[in-house]
Structures are given as C-alpha cells and as structure tokens.
Amino acid sequence: MLQIQNTLVSLDLIEEYFMCDLDACKGECCIEGDAGAPVTRRELEDIDKVVPLVSDDLTPAARRVIEEQGTGYVDEEGDLVTSIVCGRDCVFTTYAPGGLCLCALEKASREGRAPQTKPMSCHLYPARLKELPGGLTAVNYHHWNICKPARLLGRRKGVRAYEFLREPLTRRFGEAWYAELAEAAREWLAQNP
16 A cells, blocks of 8 residues: 555555456446445535436436436445446446447536536546545555456556546546655556566
8 A cells, every 4th residue: 555645545556457448348337236336415416416417318217217216325235326227227327339338427528518427436446435544545446357358458558547547536636646646656666567
C-alpha cells in the first residue's frame, strides 16, 4: 500500500494493467451481479434529476422499475445501490447495436445532454473505496473475471490501472492527489520493474 494524502492505495492499482475492452466484454459489468451499483444518497438525488433526460435510452422494464421503486434501494447487505431489472441489469443499462451494454447516464453526459452523474463506484471501477478508521480511505483493486479482456488490453497497450482511472480518480480525489499518485507510481515501478 502507498499512502497518498489521506488514502491508502493498493499496489495492484499501480502494478496491474487495465483498459476496458467493451468490444470483448460487451459491458457485462452493467448486467452482472445480484445488486445494483453502490451509490450515496447525494448521488441518487443527482441521478433523480437527470432521469427525464435519459428515460428514452432506458428499456421499458427499467422505466417501470424506476416508477415503482425509484432509482435506488437498500440491498441485503444494507448498502444503498442503483435499482436493478429482473434481479440483474442496472436500470441505467442501455443497449447499443451488437448487444453492447452502456450506461445511459454516461452516454447522456458524453453527448452533452446531462451532467456527469454516473455513480462514482462505476466510474472508478476496478478501484473500490473503503472508509477506514482514522479518516483514511482505502483505494483497492477489485479483480473480477469478466474484466479479463480489460487486463489483456491494458497489458497490450501498456496502460496501468491507475492510468486508466485518471479521470475518475481525479473526479473523486482531485488533481493534486492524482499528480502525487502518478509520481509515487512512477517511483514504485522504477524500483520494482
């Protein structure tokens, strides 16, 4: 672990290669699992404001779920998560040609139709955050089998996980934090090739 300001960063984020390969995985992370994406109350409030802007991108089943239970719920583990359709798909999953799954929130943001409201937990993936005693936040690397294509593409392109995650890590922790992480990563990799 490396300490960067008030965080402890897993060395896996520095050493592992990672670059999403949607052509290979088809966005399976939007539809796999038994609960939605972890969110905060504030994130759900922001998401609720953009639902009208992304509604046309959602499946009819997703629109029904949102109407009936809202954009989020508390799962079996007591975590606030995005609502899911049929016990599987995130309600914000939208489908592109070829069966590619995309986040309707991210799609609307990239198209300039809505502000960035993609849940931080999704934007940061494969990093996962955990609050620790003493005001520290652990920034861990999560290994998921469906992301094997991302690890392979990252290795082929020479992109480390922390580099791939520059935008979301900066969104969460700020430019100065990311600059400190990048410098620490370069030093670590030079000493540990």
